[in-house]
Amino acid sequence: MMNYIFGALILISVVCSAVTGRGRELTQGVIDGASDSVKLLTTMAGMMLLWSGIMEIAQRGGFTALLGRVLSPVLRRVFKNVPKKSKALSKISMNVSANLLGLGNAATPFGISAMKELRRLSPREDEASGDMVVFVVINTASIQLMPTMIGTLRQMYGSRETFSILPCVWLSSICALAVGLGIAKLFQGRERD
Amino acid sequence: MPLFIAVVLVFGLVKKVPLFDAFCEGAREGIKTLLSIAPTLVGLIVAVDMLKASSATDMLCSFISPAAEQLGFPKEIVPMILLRPISGGGSTALLTNVYKECGPDSFAGLCASVLAGSTETTFYAIAVYYGSVGIKRIRHTLFAALSADFTAAVMAVLTVRMLLS
Known part of the structure; x- marks a missing residue:
């Protein structure tokens, strides 16, 4: 998919600048784009490294596990079909809490083992069970509490109130998650009849 | 943050x-x-900058903006809404582009920030998780996930309008 998008973007710009006679601007665009992107990466790098270092400390101190314990009653209600003894629930809550803390690198391995557990509980081989759909939908919605990368970018481009967006981010994340879960549950409910 | x-x-x-x-x-x-x-990021920022320099974005925007304005969406964030579920790097490229053009504290900049913060790279997550257990029929996953993304886009604009401007 990205292959087509990338190709299309560049082809369209070349054709378009040929038609409008903006060849020189296009060349400048290529040069600026290339150097800007590296500038962006180097500015982002400091904050990203600092943040992942700090979060690793939190992770090792058991922050994620702690949050997981707080979340598991809620998650138990969302994943009603999962037996209480199953390892799936603890993996799911580790995945969700890592996502909340913005630890993408830690969330994915937990998420994959959660999927493996869910698959063991599912009767069908290559078809997603209702619980799997719910779990994947949670992971396609962003539930990160502190979007640090966006904060860093905003600061870089001269924002005066970097984190003024937080209430809006939380509100729209919650609404999006609610809609996603609602639809997933609606389909799941219908299949049982 | 220091706290x-x-x-x-x-x-x-x-x-x-x-x-x-x-x-x-x-x-x-x-x-x-x-x-x-x-x-x-390098590849897509170059592609986006090329698109801008060739004036193709102006044409595209004049094409979408009437519809976007009708819905109350700033036209600058429309491309981001479309690319966000497909490519994380691509939407970051578009996000910085909005910051550069309008400023991070402008209406469009704020909407773009909230949108980026409340959505994920949907297709990537679906591919990773289902791919890891070899599931091919994903049923209503995509529909539910994209509805969530669309809700996030609408809510981003609404919340910024209500709380920040």
Whole structure:
């Protein structure tokens, strides 16, 4: 998919600048784009490294596990079909809490083992069970509490109130998650009849 | 933020985490993430800048903006809504473009920030999780996930309008 998008973007710009006679601007665009992107990466790098270092400390101190314990009653209600003894629930809550803390690198391995557990509980081989759909939908919605990368970018481009967006981010994340879960549950409910 | 860092450090001290070792290891992971997004970001920022320089974006915007304005969406964020579920790097490229053009505290800049913060790279997550257990029929996953993304886009504009302007 990205292959087509990338190709299309560049082809369209070349054709378009040929038609409008903006060849020189296009060349400048290529040069600026290339150097800007590296500038962006180097500015982002400091904050990203600092943040992942700090979060690793939190992770090792058991922050994620702690949050997981707080979340598991809620998650138990969302994943009603999962037996209480199953390892799936603890993996799911580790995945969700890592996502909340913005630890993408830690969330994915937990998420994959959660999927493996869910698959063991599912009767069908290559078809997603209702619980799997719910779990994947949670992971396609962003539930990160502190979007640090966006904060860093905003600061870089001269924002005066970097984190003024937080209430809006939380509100729209919650609404999006609610809609996603609602639809997933609606389909799941219908299949049982 | 400094407060949060302090809390984490004290928490780590209490739990006897080797603070500096853990920090360095985490930062090393951070470099890996950064390096893994670097090629996408360079490629797509160049592509977006080319599109801008060729005046194709102006044409596209004049095409979409009437519809976008009718819905109350700033036209600058429409391309981001479309690319967000497909490519994380691509939407970051578009996000910085909005910041550059309108400023991060403008209406469009704020909407773009909220949109980026409340959505994920949907297709990537679906591919990783279903791919890892070999599931081919994903049923209503995509529909539910994209509805959530659409809700986030609408809510981003609504909340910024209500709370920040």
